[in-house]
Amino acid sequence: MNSDNTRSNLKKIIAFGIVFLFILSTASHALSSDTYISSEKEEIEIKDVQTVSDEKELHLLRGEHYLYVNASDDVDEFHIRFVFPPDYGYQVPIYLEIYNDTTANISHYQIEDDSDGLNKLINFAIGPMTENESVLIHFSCWVLVKNHDFSDIPEEQKFPRRLKLPEETKLWLSATEVVQKNSILIRFKARQLRGIKNDMMRFAGRVAPFIKQHRFFLFLIQLRFGIFLSQDARTTLFINGENVGRSHLACAFFRSQNIPARVLLAHNDQGFWTQMHYMVEYYTPGYGWVLLDSTKGKTPYETKRQIINRICFPEDEDDTKTDYIFPYMKGEERWLWIDTDEVFPYFVDCDRGSKSQMFIESEIMTDSYKVDYSFLLTQIVFHQYEQYLGTNLSSENQQHFENATIYQKQAMEKLIETEDVNDYIYYMDSAFDEYKEIEL
Numbered sequence: 001m002n003s004d005n006t007r008s009n010l011k012k013i014i015a016f017g018i019v020f021l022f023i024l025s026t027a028s029h030a031l032s033s034d035t036y037i038s039s040e041k042e043e044i045e046i047k048d049v050q051t052v053s054d055e056k057e058l059h060l061l062r063g064e065h066y067l068y069v070n071a072s073d074d075v076d077e078f079h080i081r082f083v084f085p086p087d088y089g090y091q092v093p094i095y096l097e098i099y100n101d102t103t104a105n106i107s108h109y110q111i112e113d114d115s116d117g118l119n120k121l122i123n124f125a126i127g128p129m130t131e132n133e134s135v136l137i138h139f140s141c142w143v144l145v146k147n148h149d150f151s152d153i154p155e156e157q158k159f160p161r162r163l164k165l166p167e168e169t170k171l172w173l174s175a176t177e178v179v180q181k182n183s184i185l186i187r188f189k190a191r192q193l194r195g196i197k198n199d200m201m202r203f204a205g206r207v208a209p210f211i212k213q214h215r216f217f218l219f220l221i222q223l224r225f226g227i228f229l230s231q232d233a234r235t236t237l238f239i240n241g242e243n244v245g246r247s248h249l250a251c252a253f254f255r256s257q258n259i260p261a262r263v264l265l266a267h268n269d270q271g272f273w274t275q276m277h278y279m280v281e282y283y284t285p286g287y288g289w290v291l292l293d294s295t296k297g298k299t300p301y302e303t304k305r306q307i308i309n310r311i312c313f314p315e316d317e318d319d320t321k322t323d324y325i326f327p328y329m330k331g332e333e334r335w336l337w338i339d340t341d342e343v344f345p346y347f348v349d350c351d352r353g354s355k356s357q358m359f360i361e362s363e364i365m366t367d368s369y370k371v372d373y374s375f376l377l378t379q380i381v382f383h384q385y386e387q388y389l390g391t392n393l394s395s396e397n398q399q400h401f402e403n404a405t406i407y408q409k410q411a412m413e414k415l416i417e418t419e420d421v422n423d424y425i426y427y428m429d430s431a432f433d434e435y436k437e438i439e440l
Contacts (some may be wrong), residue, residue, distance in 0.1 A: 040234050056371040057147035059304045060362035060415050061091075063267045066139045068346040069104070069338070071129035077107065079341040083309040084111055085143050089289070090303040092378045094142040095385065095408050097123060104135035106121060110390030118311050126343075134346060142361075142412055144378050145306050146371055150290055150300030157200040160285045162258050169283045172260035174197070176317035178232040178248045178331045181255040186233060190253040200259065204282060204292070204299050207253050211246040212297030212369040215239060233333035244332050246294035247278040248317070254282045263317070265335050267358035268293070268306035273350040274357065275324060276335050279306065307358055310335060312374045325349065362415045370421045381408065384435035393438070400437040407431035 067082065085093045096111060105127030112123050124137060142271030162170065175181045193206045219240035222228050228242055229235060233252035247263045254261035260283040268277050279301070280292040292299035316333040323329035324347035336345060347354045385408065388401050394403075411427035414420065 009052060013219060014362040043204065054368050055365045056368040057304060058362075058364050058366060058371045058374060058421060059145040059147060059360060061143045061145055061304075061307050062359045062361050063141045063143070063309070063356065064359060065137075065139055065141075065356045066354055067138075067139075068134055068338070069129075069343050070134045070346045071343050073131050073342040075129050075340055075342040077128060078126055078338065078343060080124045080126060080137070080343075081121045081337045081339075082124070082336045083426070084122045085141050085307050085309055086118060086120050086311065087379055087382065088118070088308060088311070090146045090148050091308060091383055092122075092144050092375060094144055094378055094412060095382075096389075097140045097142065097403070097409075099138040099140070100111075102136055102138045104137045105169055106137065108390055110395045111386045114314050116311075116315075123221075129343065141307065141309075144375060145304050145307075146375055147302055147304035149302045153201065153284060153287055153300065155201075157284055157287075158198050159200050159203070160258055160283075165258070165260065165283070165285065169260040171314060172251075172262045172283070173255050173258065174314040175255070176314050178230075178317050178320060179251045179255065179314075180232065180234050181252045183234050183237075183252070186252045187256045188238065191254045193253065194257060200284065203257065203259075204254075204290070207250055208292050208299040211236070211249050211253075211294060226326060228326045228329035231329060242329070243278045243294045244329075246297075247280045248331070250280045250292060250294060251283075254280075259283060263312040263333055264291075265310040265312065265333060266306040266308050266309050267356055268295075269358060269360060270295075272357065273355035275347060275350060275354070276309070276332075277306065278333070278357065279308075281311070304363075324354070330334075361412070362419060364415070364419045364421060366421045370425070374425055374428070377425060381385060381428050381431050381435065384432070384438075388435070388438060397438045397440070400434045404431040406436035407434060 027419040059431075063085070065082070067080070069080065072188075084096070085091060087093060096109075098106070098109070106124055107127050108125040112121055113119075114121050117405070122139075126135070129135065140176065142376050162173065165173075173181075180186060190207075193210060194203045215238075222239070222241075228240070230250060231241050231245035233245070233248040235241065236249040240246075242251075251263060262281050263278040264281055266277045266279050267274070270277070277295070279294055281289045282292060282299075284290050290299065291301040293301045293305075310333070312333045319334065320331045321334050323332055324345060338344065345354055385405065388397075393401060407427045407430040411424045411431065413426060414423035
């Protein structure tokens with residue numbers, strides 16, 4: 001989403017592989033987890049002795065959020081649920097930081113799994129508010145990212161047959177209210193972009209720039225006057241749109257050709273405050289999901305350039321919201337939910353009011369073993385952090401939890417200050433040791 005500041009500066013807008021998956025049962029006792037974790041560490045250490053690793057990029061990213069909410073009437077305690085970066089692919093969350101200038105009366109908060117099984121949410125319990133009161137929640141989500149540029153995608157990728165797609169991906173072949181994949185005009189244009197060759201990546205390479213460049217002058221007119229209409233795929237095909245509509249159009253093109261595709265909510269490296277950024281991920285058989293940036297019109301798109309906040313499901317596309325800034329714009333997947341009608345988010349122009357931005361805090365090149373080990377260790381520590389955050393702990397256990405979070409923060413600080421991954425590993429190991437001491 002673009003603010004009034006971004007609308008006044010068109011140049012600013014126009015110009016913008018080993019994966020370790022560690023799944024722990026929440027019912028497991030810490031001791032049994034420790035045994036598995038220790039064996040994982042030993043296995044990686046042995047592998048390091050036996051092989052010479054290439055270098056990889058490791059990035060520390062921070063998504064900062066100012067969330068203002070207003071009350072239209074007196075209200076008792078309520079909840080705000082806000083998207084939180086999932087442990088997914090090449091990113092893993094580290095820590096949720098609440099800043100001291102927060103004025104909301106937060107009685108409790110925790111990170112919880114969303115019902116869809118992929119996403120996570122921050123659940124803020126907010127104390128009573130009075131009529132016309134405005135409060136702020138100022139927080140950051142810290143994320144570790146292993147960069148991947150998708151250069152290892154096999155050159156020849158044929159268009160997939162539906163029957164041969166993995167069952168878990170077929171969900172993202174659906175037609176929805178904002179992704180009208182069965183529209184005759186959308187299917188016709190998708191077929192034009194596909195051409196006569198059975199080359200899926202060639203098709204993706206044509207879709208990406210098309211969704212940005214087609215009828216671009218109409219986008220500039222909408223931008224100039226701040227009048228954006230519906231961001232569904234069909235409307236975007238007629239008059240272009242924001243990154244929301246472009247993402248829906250790209251998904252419609254892909255799905256019409258039996259390629260699973262889904263919208264991602266993200267914060268990226270645009271360099272200015274926004275509401276939320278929308279991207280696309282499409283499935284490549286035998287390889288996996290590939291990123292497409294709908295603003296820059298580029299695919300594949302490197303993983304280091306954004307924090308993924310939510311993987312949208314077709315249900316999200318059928319339950320969209322109206323934009324907080326542009327009154328005529330509708331069709332946005334939600335990124336926050338408030339369980340009372342008396343409280344609503346306050347967005348003005350991403351200068352005043354609510355706003356978000358991603359910051360690149362550290363970028364390093366280091367041995368791929370250390371990158372993979374850091375990533376795995378972060379997954380382990382985050383799982384422990386998430387498990388104990390917001391729970392009622394004894395005083396002794398609470399002290400271990402606080403010690404662990406201090407080590408997590410020191411790990412991030414060292415990665416910023418020294419750009420030495422060894423320091424990061426040392427402090428994250430120390431955090432892990434503290435979590436081991438917690439006995440429930």
